[in-house]
Structures are given as C-alpha cells and as structure tokens.
Amino acid sequence: MNLVKQRPLLLPAVLSIGLWICGLVVINNFSDKIPHHPTDAQLLSWIQGNQNPITSGSWLWTLGCLSFLWFAALLRPRVAEAEDPEADREDGGNEKRTGFHRFDSFT
Numbered sequence: 001m002n003l004v005k006q007r008p009l010l011l012p013a014v015l016s017i018g019l020w021i022c023g024l025v026v027i028n029n030f031s032d033k034i035p036h037h038p039t040d041a042q043l044l045s046w047i048q049g050n051q052n053p054i055t056s057g058s059w060l061w062t063l064g065c066l067s068f069l070w071f072a073a074l075l076r077p078r079v080a081e082a083e084d085p086e087a088d089r090e091d092g093g094n095e096k097r098t099g100f101h102r103f104d105s106f107t
Helices: 010-029 040-049 051-083 094-098 100-106
Strands: none
Touching: 010 051, 040 051
C-alpha cells in the first residue's frame, strides 16, 4: 500500500515544514554573521556578500509556504465535512462555507 495515496495530507505537511527548516538553515549557516550593531554601510556590505545564501534560503522558505497552501487546500474539504456532514453544499450551503452563520447569534 502506498502511504501517499492513503494519507494525501502527509506529503504537503511534511514538505512544508522541511522546506521551512531548510530555508532557515541555509540562511543562517551558509552566511557570515552580522556584526553587532552594524552601521548602514556594514549591513549593506554584509547583504551584498551573502546574497546567494539569502536568496536560496528565501526561495526554500517560499516553496515551504506554497506547500502549506497545498496542505490547506487539501484540508479544507475535510474540515467542511467534519463541521456539518449533512449540509447540502450545492443549495444553501453558502452561509456555512463562508462562516456567516456564526454571527446569527449576535443579532
């Protein structure tokens, strides 16, 4: 049995966390340390000298965010089903999908 087919939420969840960690490791470990209380010129020269680790770490972080959006898109139907399994999503389910039904108790 294929674990990815059994648990489709597992891949994007683990991938997003892994990419976030890799992005932080790349930015922090492959760049020089920022001087303590740097001047503007020192900070600019540090950024220019560490441009590749900053860029690659930022891309890994961004891919982790996109993987998290994939995870959230896969999770949304399950949450909607868990909230109200009997709801008809085609007719009149709009207020349940948008969450406006929760504000009825305040009026």
